[in-house]
Amino acid sequence: MASLTMVDLVGCASTSSNASLDRYLWRKTLHSSVSQRAHGVRRSGKLVTCRLDSARCRSISTKSADTLPNGTPEMLLNVKRGQISLGTVFDVVADDLLILNQNLKSIVGAENPVLMSAAEQIFGAGGKRMRPALVFLVSRATAQMSGLKELTTNHRRLAEIIEMIHTASLIHDDVLDESDLRRGKETVHQLYGTRVAVLAGDFMFAQSSWYLANLENLEVIKLISQVIKDFASGEIKQASSLFDCDVKLEEYLIKSYYKTASLVAASTKGSAIFSGVDSSVAESMFEYGKNLGLSFQVVDDILDFTQSAEQLGKPAGSDLAKGNLTAPVIFALEKEPKLRDIIESEFVEEGSLQDAIDLVQRCGGIQRAQELAKEKAVAAIQNLECLPRGSFRSALEEIVLYNLERIE
């Protein structure tokens, strides 16, 4: 019964201005969390096939909607949700992701066994495939607008390219950060040495450049090339401002854009371009990707403080330890001058890192960073308003919310 109602809800071109808000309120009232949806296994598949069909629309109790002054995205954030599982959110593009995995393996596998096993290390290390999923979701959502029946080869290639670039950056990042662990497994360069890590990264990068070139769409080529430039810029920006307590929030956001959001924004915009939608829609998708990416990075930075090593898959507080000052720290520095001294000492003293972490938590650095993450999340959801309501748009919204749930 519950899932049937959900199906209707999702398919409903609701009379209220915020179908997504309705849905979340329903969840709350029906106590049917998304994890229950996951429980229904292939039931969630039904959500995929549910079409926007106003004839099936039922005017669900809009009582709750009426009592809320504005059905704004902000309200979304204040509603208590159940545990969002990314696996479920990505259900609507599960097949696309399967095909992607196969293609990636054959692209990488076509070459050298040493490189292949190095790439396996990364590809097999519990990655969420978030970026390709975003490509597929935005592709499908925008395809609906332009009347495309199926995803094109370009769409799929774009997703593969994005994942390869992302992987290349991770591999080099680990060399640059001298990280030994990623997602709980040893890094490529820890296992195989710097040589192979650099080479594997270069290889992924070269492969993606080649596929990118073959897309033969200059706008997308330029878009993605810019990302590659941004990666390097971000890395450099970070490397040159370690332990620099004068770093401003603005600079942090720029660095975060370069390192994280740029790729996401290019993926979502590229998807829209290949769907052939209006440039204004493509721009909105860019903004969505950018805001999501920034929100994501801020949350990552918060978790580095709040999670344990086990949960992180790498040592806690490692950003701070390396002198990489992120949002929580930047906010805390505004309140607590003592923190500056500790940081500038570069943690030579035993226990000083823990002191710094405690200080950050005590003077509300975490909280303000959470606000920042929410701010970007709200913006991201607003960017989705040009998309048709449906399972894909909902999934895109849920990704934003999933991200925030990580810090609740």
Add this chain to the structure above:
Amino acid sequence: MYHQSTSLVEEQHDPFSLVADELSLLAKKLREMVVAEVPKLASAAEYFFKTGVEGKRFRPTVLLLMATALNVHLPEPIPNAGAPMAAELRARQQLLAEITEMIHVASLLHDDVLDDADTRRGIDSLNFVMGNKVSVLAGDFLLSRACVALASLGNPEVVSLVAKALEHLVTGETMQITTTTEQRCSMEYYMQKTYYKTASLISSSCKAVALLAGQTGEVATLAFEYGRNLGMAFQLIDDVLDFTGTSASLGKGSLSDIHHGIVTAPILFAMEEFPQLRAIIDQGFKDPKNVNLALEYLGKSRGIQRTRELAAQHASLAAEAIDSLPETIDEDMQRSKRALIDITQRVITRNK
């Protein structure tokens, strides 16, 4: 063999001098780009784009000469439209030369990290001076800039060509790192690896220059063949010089290949005459006794000579490609063609 205009004073033109001004502009531009965008990498920029260290800017020279040699002249009726279009074309070809140089330098930076090299061109390598991380970062930085510049050219075929060359660079390096004993002793494998590591970039860029000039089919292929053969000749001589250095005799070279366990053409040829070399190669060259033994065999064999002969063959093929270009009465074009041929000779007669 080549008839210079009798009104000109007979002079041995240094092919590099024909494009010297453009070259120094290029170096300056690259240096400034790095310094402006990434002050931290300023010393890296100095390092690689400083005059004197840059190895004569071989690739950009070839590319700029090729650009002149392939000049397409616009029909008379539009005399004024000609100049700005020609200038724009030149700018794009210069950009391509910059891109090629950025990719080349990036690959050197990464190579040095991969090889744990202490010196490059006789001075401390960047990674030795500043650590692996900066080298990786500097390489990534240059590569990313090259990528963006490439995209800005707005020519998908050119983008494809250069992207492929980039992939070849990596593949070539991989081939070098992960050879089996069987592959190490194969001339075919060696030639393939050499194409990937050295010739691919220059041949693709030469072809790209032609494509940018609107040349297609045969001319573009000739440009490609020139680059390919020139690159192969260059590497083969490099391999010889690693053994002979500046003297004609063996053992005065840096011998870095053999010490890294890299088996090159001279040794491969020698092995054809002395199969016993195979066992030594398989044992590896950690033991200096093996190095000396290999050098002995090499000295007794025609390995060095045969490598030089092969290089000369490639140089000749490169010259032929230029000869096969359409005839022209334009003096600049003629001069550039001669310079390109001159380079094929210099590549095989050089001592360093």
